[in-house]
Amino acid sequence: MPSDIERRVGEKLLQHRYTLSLGESCTGGLIGHRLTDVPGSSEYFLGGIIAYSYEAKERLLGVRHDTLYQHGAVSEETAQEMARGARHALGADIGLAVTGIAGPGGGLPGKPVGLTWIALSSRDLESARQFIWRGDREANKLQSSEAALAMLEEYLDQLRA
Secondary structure, eight states: OOOHHHHHHHOOOOOOOOOEEEEESTTTTHHHHHTTTTTTGGGGGEEEEEESSSHHHHHHOOOHHHHHHHEEEEEEHHHHHHHHHHHHTTTTTEEEEEEEESSSOOOTBBBBBTTEEEEEEEOOEEEEEEEEOOOOHHHHHHHHHHHHHHHHHHHHHHHHH
């Protein structure tokens, strides 16, 4: 059952006549699942790419090999390239991407469990935000999906201003 944010985002995408595509890693398709819970979402949601491995990020989303090996999969640079790659791969107006360490393992020095980067790419804006969640794996994934949808809604609201 969709929550208010999925409905609001869908209405705003329709108002602006914008389409959306996703590049998801740590959320494993959760954002796409949430968006497609809204009837009629096919009018604005083109699809998503779940790219969990380095190879998938490179092949499917066009993340540069050097970016992954210099900055890591969980970095601002990778998130931004994922968002841009999702937008281009599916021909959407907006690309939204999430990459992070959901836990309980996988943390590294300087990159703790819960570290997540969310990025948005459109013709007129590219931005990324960092979060560090403190929950278990399920909670971290849910918080990441919620933050990504909130970032998208904020961008759509700014278009009206």
